[in-house]
Amino acid sequence: MDSFFYLVMFAGAVAGASTGLLGVYIVGMRMPFIGTCISHAAMAGIIFASLLGIENPIWGAVAASVITSMSLAAIRPEKSRLDTNVGLAILFSLMLGLTFLGMGLVQDSRSEVLGLLWGSILFVRQRTAVIITVMALTLAAFTIVFNKEMKVLLFSRSIAAATGVHESFVYCLFLALCGLTLSVNLKMIGGLMIFSLITNPAAAAYQICRGHKSVVLTATLLGMLSTVIGFLISFYSKKLPTGACVVIVSSAIFAIAAIYRHIAGKED
Amino acid sequence: MSSRLSLSNVKIKRSGRTILHIDNLQIPPGTFAGIIGTNGAGKTTLLKVCCGLIKPNQGSVEFDDTNLAVLGPWKRANLRKRIGYIPQAAEYNSELPFTLREVVAMGRISVRALLSPLRRQDYEYVDHWIDKLGLTNRRNQTFRSLSGGEQQKVLIARAMVQNPAILMLDEPGSNLDFNWKYQITDIIDDLYQQTNITILMVSHETNLLPRSCGRIVLLHQGKILADGPAEEVFASDALEIAYQCPVETVEVAGRKYTAIKSKV
Numbered sequence: 001m002d003s004f005f006y007l008v009m010f011a012g013a014v015a016g017a018s019t020g021l022l023g024v025y026i027v028g029m030r031m032p033f034i035g036t037c038i039s040h041a042a043m044a045g046i047i048f049a050s051l052l053g054i055e056n057p058i059w060g061a062v063a064a065s066v067i068t069s070m071s072l073a074a075i076r077p078e079k080s081r082l083d084t085n086v087g088l089a090i091l092f093s094l095m096l097g098l099t100f101l102g103m104g105l106v107q108d109s110r111s112e113v114l115g116l117l118w119g120s121i122l123f124v125r126q127r128t129a130v131i132i133t134v135m136a137l138t139l140a141a142f143t144i145v146f147n148k149e150m151k152v153l154l155f156s157r158s159i160a161a162a163t164g165v166h167e168s169f170v171y172c173l174f175l176a177l178c179g180l181t182l183s184v185n186l187k188m189i190g191g192l193m194i195f196s197l198i199t200n201p202a203a204a205a206y207q208i209c210r211g212h213k214s215v216v217l218t219a220t221l222l223g224m225l226s227t228v229i230g231f232l233i234s235f236y237s238k239k240l241p242t243g244a245c246v247v248i249v250s251s252a253i254f255a256i257a258a259i260y261r262h263i264a265g266k267e268d
Numbered sequence: 269m270s271s272r273l274s275l276s277n278v279k280i281k282r283s284g285r286t287i288l289h290i291d292n293l294q295i296p297p298g299t300f301a302g303i304i305g306t307n308g309a310g311k312t313t314l315l316k317v318c319c320g321l322i323k324p325n326q327g328s329v330e331f332d333d334t335n336l337a338v339l340g341p342w343k344r345a346n347l348r349k350r351i352g353y354i355p356q357a358a359e360y361n362s363e364l365p366f367t368l369r370e371v372v373a374m375g376r377i378s379v380r381a382l383l384s385p386l387r388r389q390d391y392e393y394v395d396h397w398i399d400k401l402g403l404t405n406r407r408n409q410t411f412r413s414l415s416g417g418e419q420q421k422v423l424i425a426r427a428m429v430q431n432p433a434i435l436m437l438d439e440p441g442s443n444l445d446f447n448w449k450y451q452i453t454d455i456i457d458d459l460y461q462q463t464n465i466t467i468l469m470v471s472h473e474t475n476l477l478p479r480s481c482g483r484i485v486l487l488h489q490g491k492i493l494a495d496g497p498a499e500e501v502f503a504s505d506a507l508e509i510a511y512q513c514p515v516e517t518v519e520v521a522g523r524k525y526t527a528i529k530s531k532v
């Protein structure tokens with residue numbers, strides 16, 4: 001085993017853990033579409049940053065995803081008569097349009113741009129691993145520090161708002177972290193695939209767990225398992241795209257959780 | 269301690285149309301007011317204005333002499349820590365595997381500062397209210413596994429652990445069978461008798477307003493059509509104007525039932 005293998009496994013585990021943890025809140029708030037929307041914003045950001053000749057195009061991804069997240073935070077369903085999911089769909093279509101517009105404008109290295117859609121472990125560098133680890137630790141710290149506020153936001157934003165929780169502030173912070181986490185993991189997991197890594201481990205945890213802490217730990221662990229197993233398959237096959245392997249593994253994990261709940265007749 | 273609420277010349281507009289226009293509404297400390305009216309009369313909107321969830325286009329909403337309508341979001345949130353709010357079922361996610369105790373503990377969240385975790389004293393208070401509402405045996409069960417009536421009890425406990433100065437309830441008996449409706453009504457009645465907290469309660473069904481609800485605010489097309497002691501409002505012809513049909517109110521075992529007047 002060379003050091004690249006360990007680096008890939010480590011990066012994969014951290015990416016899986018952080019997206020699994022994000023998923024607890026995204027799935028719980030019933031807006032799984034946010035993953036696709038923000039990751040497409042990040043893709044559009046990378047492509048346009050490349051077109052503009054920015055040295056490190058990841059900054060384009062970070063900027064685009066954070067701007068998109070903040071736009072989502074600005075949608076107040078009670079004021080705009082716009083459901084958050086409808087707002088997401090509109091933003092998603094715009095980001096998709098921008099992504100394909102950018103892809104049309106890219107003359108060289110189109111395959112690298114397409115690689116953003118599917119993800120590849122070949123993108124993993126030591127620097128990538130450091131960045132995603134710092135981001136994952138920041139996300140973990142946020143969920144610990146704002147644990148009580150995030151719980152009530154999950155349960156009901158109306159109750160949170162009506163009873164004096166600073167819900168807009170916490171929600172904005174969360175969405176910003178969402179944008180940052182997704183953009184730093186984008187190249188490795190892939191813009192199309194990251195969606196299921198957010199949704200599947202968390203949905204599986206919601207199937208089998210009781211209590212918020214148990215959901216958080218299980219989703220983080222299942223996210224980690226999805227990426228590690230998916231990466232192992234991708235690594236040894238040498239030709240299967242990372243993102244696809246991760247998605248299939250995470251879907252299988254969800255199926256197992258759902259079947260387990262059904263067979264065990266798990267009572268709450 | 270109970271709180272005072274005062275609304276003056278409040279207007280809420282949507283798409284250029286005024287959907288709520290309250291000239292004057294005074295709720296002194298310790299009042300139990302029932303808000304009734306037809307569908308679309310503005311009951312829920314009024315409740316959301318009172319707790320600062322909807323900012324009026326015009327007018328003032330004073331909560332203990334502080335105008336909620338002119339405060340910034342941060343200060344408004346700080347003031348709302350003293351409001352216990354129980355929304356309609358559609359406004360909370362009952363599918364998450366939160367335990368009953370976790371949901372009740374959410375009531376202590378706004379009591380603690382932003383970065384401060386809940387402490388042992390908070391959980392003692394949480395357990396006190398769980399016991400008080402007869403939910404002790406179910407404290408570790410998930411909220412989603414409870415019946416609608418039990419969930420409503422949990423939400424009442426969640427609001428009470430906040431130690432609120434005012435309690436606002438939006439149709440707490442909706443979607444419940446009649447046994448549970450009356451159990452919830454009796455719990456609210458007991459809470460009022462024991463704490464004398466200010467209560468605003470929206471209800472479609474007049475018989476679900478607890479006996480201690482001494483004041484009725486009748487809304488019609490976004491305006492207050494009648495406001496006064498329950499007996500007076502139910503005896504007036506305001507209900508017939510609001511519901512646009514002949515109605516009568518009969519009292520059975522202390523509960524006031526309003527229905528279409530019998531032709532027989």
